[in-house]
Amino acid sequence: MTSATPPIYRPPQATLLLDSQIRDWVVLPLLIIMIIAGLLRSNIGKYLRPPPKPVSRVDARGKSCLLRAARLRGGNGGYLSEARWEARRLAWSARSGEGSNNTAGWLRAEATRADVENKLQKKAESGDSPNQDIPGMPPGMGDPAAMMDGMKGNMAAMVQNMVMMQGISHFFRGFVLVKVPFPLTKGFKQMFQRGLDLTTLDTSYVSSVSWYFLVMFGLRAFFRLAMGDPLQEELEGIEIQKEMGCDYGAGPQPVGFDAPKVLKAEADNLELLTGRGRRFHVDEAERNLLGKRYPKKSKKRSSGGNGEDVLFGLPARGKQEGSRSKHKAS
Amino acid sequence: MGPEEDLPTLLSRNDHLNILRYIRAHKLREPHLVVSHGQPLLGFHSDGSTTKPSQSLDDATRLAALEQLCLASLDVGNTTLAESCLNALHAATSHSSVPKESSRYRKLLGMCLEASGKYDDAAKVYDELLEDNPSNGYAAKRKYCILAAQAGKEEEAMKALNDYLSMHPGDVAAWNQMAEACLSVSDFKGAAYCYEEVVLGCPLDSNVHMKLGEVYATAGGMENAKLARKHLAQAVQLDGNNLRAWFGLIDASEGYLMEVEQATKGKKEMEEEGVEVAKELILFGGEKLMGFYKGTRMGKFVERLLKETAESM
Secondary structure, three states, rough: OOOOOOOOOOOOOOOOOOOOOHHHHHHHHHHHHHHHHHHHHHHHHHOOOOOOOOOHHHHHHHHHHHHHHHHHHHHHHHHHOOOHHHHHHHHHHOOOOOOOOOOHHHHHHHHHHHHHHHHHHHHHHHHOOOOOOOOOOOOOOOOOHHHHHHHHHHHHHHHHHHHHHHHHOOOOOOOEEEEOOOOOHHHHHHHHHHOOOOOOOOEEEEHHHHHHHHHHHHHHHHHHHHHHHOOOOHHHHHHHHHOEEEEEEOOOOOOOOOHHHHHHHHHHHHHHHHOOOOHHHHHHHHHHHHHHOOOOOOOOOOOOOOOOOOOOOOOHHHHHHHHHHHHHHO | OOOOOOOOHHHOOOOOHHHHHHHHHHHOHHHHHHHHHHHHHHEEOOOOOOOOOOOOHHHHHHHHHHHHHHHHHHHOOHHHHHHHHHHHOOOOOOOOOOOOHHHHHHHHHHHHHHHHHOOOHHHHHHHHHHHHHOOOOOHHHHHHHHHHOOOOOOHHHHHHHHHHHHHHHHHHHHHHHHHHHHHHHHOHHHHHHHHHHHHHHHOOHHHHHHHHHHHHHOOOHHHHHHHHHHHHHHHHOOOOOOHHHHHHHHHHHHHHHHHHHHHHHHHHHHOOHHHHHHHHHHHHHHHEEEEOOOOOOOHHHHHHOOOOOOOOH
């Protein structure tokens, strides 16, 4: 590392000697402190996690409706015949006045219903305790207790991170702890040398605060290994709670689901879908089953039932494929 | 989730705990296995006495196994075992006894009451659960089951199921139940609607396609006959060994041909291609079926049946 006689010309990026004391008193202790703190955090987080909260009736119903609609919209819809798929799509997404008997489609009716129920609930709540929902605030923001619940779980992590970062930048400000054994471009300076404002220092040297960040993100996989997967029974418990209409408040926002809005959006999505460009496996099933034995199409075009649009002369998908395969055969 | 070994390995090793875990993780319904392995695991004996469990389990594991054993014993009709499980759940032997107001415990309690025929008490338990949390889907489902279990309450049961479905329209199993309820009162159109919903939920299940096809075929009409053929063809494609679907395919094609025969002349011309396909399907299905039955004692009869069908074409 150091030569006995220093050369006259020293390249600008000379190797620095990192004191072994730094390794013994800073790098390794930091690593150990962080591992201990991480384990502590995950254990405290367990106790701070809010108990499962019952899902409101409106939300549960809205989510279930959404699930049903998503099945039709997604790939599963291809396993109905086109005519039946189209019938369902129309029946669910029709606007009031254009449905089969001038009523709104199922999803739109559900949306209005959810809206009414939400309003009723709000009215009942405001009757009990006025000023609970502050006007002008998004729903759920008015109740500080509800917000706190979601944050409690993250609280431990946040407080700990803040304290640790303050401590490290206080005690080890300006320390260069490690050198990574490969050269890096200047772009990594922000990442590797936070808290060091030296433009000439080679980027492969890592400052103390950056070392903290690197270890923090790098340790996640280690914690997963060290703590193991959660117990099967715990995961099942969460599933059972879900089935019984309770939900663990995941994420910082306790009320993120706005049933009327989401249902309306889903109805609009369905309204915009078309059967064209969509594969209806059931409509092709007979052709696929018979393969080569499928009878060659006669001159006269048969119509109806295959999702063919008689009025505008749009051919059905199955037909197109049939003619294509016929070309191949001939 | 679940143990990494497969069930036969676990069975040969007699690893009680992991057998129960495997059955839970894979959502199998093996009540006899659960009872025979859960009893020694939890220290229950068939004569009703209890001893210390064979291995020490932590609370979460023990309680989950108790719940599973309780349900399995209800499944095999052993209500005394179920009751002792229930008692063990809130017995104060361990420091984590289950409180009586736990909704998971009350659900089990309700099911035990149901199993011993005390429907009114069970309904009361579920009503209380629903009062605590109106979106408790499980309690709502059990309330339907109470009605369905009693003879003479079919109409009420169907109404309850209808209410449940309007609250939880995404529940595929409930749609399946509704389809069966519709079939039991010969409402084939309603059943077709419900089975369509089930197809949307599990589109790769050969049996669901088969049932939907059968319902279409029974409902009758030209369009329905075509739909029946399509869905039965799909069922056969999804599972080539589904004999019922092969028979159904032949039958539905035959039904379609009969529909065409009764149709007006203009319509008949439109269906020319369909007729060809139906005839081919009958031949194809017949050949396949003959292959399945070749060399068995049933072979002769199947051959005769198929020949009759072919001749009537």
